[in-house]
Amino acid sequence: MSLPPYSTRPTLRIDLAQIKANYDALKGLAPRAKVAAAVKADAYGLGVESVGRALYGAGCRIYFVATAGEGKLLREAIGPNGAIYVLNGPAPRDKAALLGAKLKPVINSIGQARYWAEIARETNEPPYTAIHIETGMNRLGMPAAEVAMLASDKALWRALHPEWIMSHLACASITNHPLNAEQLKTFKALSATLPPTPLSLANTAGAYLGKDYHFQMIRTGIGLYGGMATDKPGQEVSKPVVKLLAPILQLHEVKAGECIGYDATHIAKRDMRLATVGAGYADGVPISMSNVAHAVIHDEDVPIVGRVSMDLTIVDVTDLHMPVQVGGVVVFLGDRLEAQAKAAGTINYELLVRLGQRVRRDYWKPRNDKDKGAPETTATDSKSTGHKPSHRKPSGPRKPGGPRKPSGTRRPGGPRKPGGSRPQRSPGR
């Protein structure tokens, strides 16, 4: 018996054109503000190099990462011109990375302010900074007493060269939460005690709270990646950009009373047809989806039955209207991202950032709408499939020795691995 061309490796289909479209849509939401991109945690699991470049192509020139290592990778991807802010602040062991890659630390405390001022004074053309003030979340940011110290120390302020004063909303996704207005008020009052500087308060959800929250820059993350950010998802402007595609590896007919998966957590209540799918918790299908969440085949929901295992998930295909076969495609995330997150007891952000390293990243740049209907394949070697989309690009132009080549992510002199697989993660990621 012959098998259709498929690979056992799951694929993450990332629609870069839709990420750009989401960027534009969010810009439309806050037309007078700059739109910065939060690309921390490897661009929410989607790949900071490709996503960073796609956003740069969409006009984005301000980025936020969490750590200096993330910033370094992004710098290699986008070149010298975008501003990259490091949210978690300047730390002594990150000094070389910050200066080497021209990363701008977000200053979260008076201690960090004094530390960075010292470095700035002894450095030629030190990177400028953003000042993060605490307005009610109690996570990162200068509390009011430290803001007062900074306000009274003109030399310190000058040494830091702050380009932005920012804060972060705790409850922006809950439209009617009273803390939103309270934080807005505190933000205005505290920032007014510092020298006049452009302001930024809103993340994606905050942008939906209205123009009072936009100031001179919004900082969008989840909305770029197609995740719903608010308690009114129907009114949001972004669309899904990621699908996790996994192949059906085997089909089983089981009789009522038989058990399914590890620890026999599911006993068949009827005769069933099961599909064993090549993606598991190592790939980002959380174990908490076991017996509660659905995947999708041919646009129909299929229940996950039994416990998700490391490399495999079993779904119930008994009631499917379309025939299924080995090599067929099962879809996770996509427009079910929120439903799957909810079923799994987590949030869309976490489902995205936990996507596994084994998953092949397949970046799509459709040139026009008709390309969007291209068939879903799960082949790892695109050469071996009849569906190779002609517009598919490798994840980026990589001239050997060129400025964009991420150092240390590839074996020196070694050719790019066939099959479009990503280079190994470098230590800083």
Ligand SMILES: *Cc1c(COP(=O)(O)O)cnc(C)c1O
């Ligand atoms: C992650 C982050 C953002 C982006 O948040 P989203 O909810 O993904 O839009 C903005 N600002 C700060 C400080 C962040 O940590």
